[in-house]
Amino acid sequence: VQLSESGGGSVQSGGSLKLSCAVAGNTYDRYCLGWFRQAPGKKREGVASINSDGGTTYADSATGRFIISQDNAKNMLYLQMESLKPEDTATYYCAAAKSGYCSVSWSKALLYNYWGQGTQVTVSS
Numbered sequence: 001v002q003l004s005e006s007g008g009g010s011v012q013s014g015g016s017l018k019l020s021c022a023v024a025g026n027t028y029d030r031y032c033l034g035w036f037r038q039a040p041g042k043k044r045e046g047v048a049s050i051n052s053d054g055g056t057t058y059a060d061s062a063t064g065r066f067i068i069s070q071d072n073a074k075n076m077l078y079l080q081m082e083s084l085k086p087e088d089t090a091t092y093y094c095a096a097a098k099s100g101y102c103s104v105s106w107s108k109a110l111l112y113n114y115w116g117q118g119t120q121v122t123v124s125s
Contacts, residue, residue: 001023001031003021009122010122013124018079021033021116029100030052032097032101033049033068033097035049045107046059046107052101055102057102067080079092086123089121089122090121092118093117093118095115095116096113
């Protein structure tokens with residue numbers, strides 16, 4: 001499975017961005033898909049996850065502002081981000097785990113088997 005993110009950029013505080021992740025390769029299996037981010041000097045943290053059946057989970061920092069979605073027909077994963085804050089500045093990664101169900105450990109990076117190369121999001125105040 002190959003993952004490739006796009007859609008990052010620079011926005012002002014309060015702005016919006018929509019990240020996309022193209023999923024290529026073996027897309028017949030079911031995967032838990034997630035978005036992570038990593039700021040300089042900080043640990044990689046889970047932002048949101050989505051089960052193969054569409055169930056979603058969000059980090060507290062993302063709840064109410066971000067929406068994760070998938071388009072199975074296009075093999076795409078998305079992260080719509082609203083009301084962006086400077087603290088959202090990070091490199092954002094999409095990831096896939098060999099399980100159709102994202103467990104309670106969805107935010108642990110070790111759960112995921114495949115990663116994209118990342119896309120930079122910069123939010124200025």
